Amino acid sequence: MKIITVIGARPQFIKAAAVSNIIRKEFEEILVHTGQHYDENMSKVFFDELNIPKPDYNMGIGSGNHGQQTGTMLIELEKIYLKEKPDLVLVYGDTNSTLAGALAASKLLIPVAHVEAGLRSFNMNMPEEQNRILTDHISSILFPPTETAVVNLKNEGIKNSVHNVGDVMFDAVLDFKELAKKKSNIVNELNLIENKYILTTIHRAENTNDINRLRNIIQALNESNKTIVLPLHPRTKKYIDSYGLSFNNNVKVIEPIGYLDMISLEMHAEKIVTDSGGVQKEAFFMKKPCITMRDETEWVETVQNGWNTIVGTDKEKILSAIMNFVPNREQENIFGDGKAGEKILKVIKEAIK
Structure with a gap:
């Protein structure tokens, strides 16, 4: 066959x-x-x-x-x-x-x-x-x-x-988590302190293609005064440049990274802020609080389980979640x-x- x-x-x-x-x-x-x-x-x-x-x-x-x-x-x-x-x-x-x-x-x-x-x-x-x-x-x-x-x-x-x-992404995390521990040194390379930084991804068209939504996200990250690590998607970079937006010094913008480096950053982050469906799940697998910058999610189980919060692109909601959101119960076996x-x-x- x-x-x-x-x-x-x-x-x-x-x-x-x-x-x-x-x-x-x-x-x-x-x-x-x-x-x-x-x-x-x-x-x-x-x-x-x-x-x-x-x-x-x-x-x-x-x-x-x-x-x-x-x-x-x-x-x-x-x-x-x-x-x-x-x-x-x-x-x-x-x-x-x-x-x-x-x-x-x-x-x-x-x-x-x-x-x-x-x-x-x-x-x-x-x-x-x-x-x-x-x-x-x-x-x-x-x-x-x-x-x-x-x-x-x-x-x-x-x-x-x-x-x-x-x-199957749960399979992948289980398969490659130990390999990431051995092969990825990205946390040290970026001079990060474990559990003292926020990992962020932005790529969804509804956010990148709308100057107001993207501006709100960037302002929230800038004003958080937290150390933010942002592997920047090429399309997102294009829109940020065209809109004339910029990041403060607390936001470490890096090139897109491989899976092992991404797993490593997820494992050692304090929280994860994203508009990605896959990263929402990976945050759950890593037992990290997830803040989702969308108006809804297809991974409703992560929200119902208390490990994911939906904040849209309201600047104050993003900021509040970065500072205050913590899971309110033990994880269930969902995946x-x-x-x-x-x-x-x-x-x-x-x-x-």
Whole structure:
């Protein structure tokens, strides 16, 4: 049996690190990198340090408007599918690469398996929300990471071939946490004091593309007087420069970093401030308070469990949370047992039978 796995962005590289090597124990896997994330610090470093198999195809799509990017992926993926004739296409998450990978397969009547199915922010203005809903509705096998995601699918009439295997990013954290302790020296390199700095990420279009939202975030970070570490996404940097915004000296702006350095910074931070879905989960895995600069989250379990607070981009709310937010109860086991990759393999084997 031949499986084509489509990846294209940082979170998918991490998920593939937890699954691809397991799949290859039983099946032939063709790995397709769309090139949605193409910067060396956003792409190549992940393949190098996470031992992800080298892509069989690198489409080199690059950046662009959503329609242009997704359309180009559809054209190129269809060519690859017709050439390779896969028995199954595996996609992850909610990016344009995810939707293109699923849609191109569905049009050719190739079964689609969606890892991280069923997530919902209930905000259709988010491109990611559109991508994940459309992908779920054309997938043949769905792998939701939580019971909440299972319920979301059921509410949309998707009940067959739904398997709650847990979260593959939890697998990845468990797999690479010890390696990060051995190989990453970023905390010392940045002269940071453990549990005395705030790790921050900003990349979501709803924040970067709106000068008022981005200004509020930056002002809150500046006025916190806390040591802030900010690995700066290239798109965010572009908008900060174009808006004429700047950071105070308490904000250490660094280049995008690899996964092991990111895990290390998360492990040793006091709190994490982010608009990233993946980083919200990683904060939970690391037992770090998370402050989410969005108006909603698809990871509602982290909020319900008291380890994540939603502050939007209100400057005073961000500031108050940085200074005062602490979890109010013990964590529950929400994201599985760290064996999601093995369970995905088992389900696919059963589906073949």
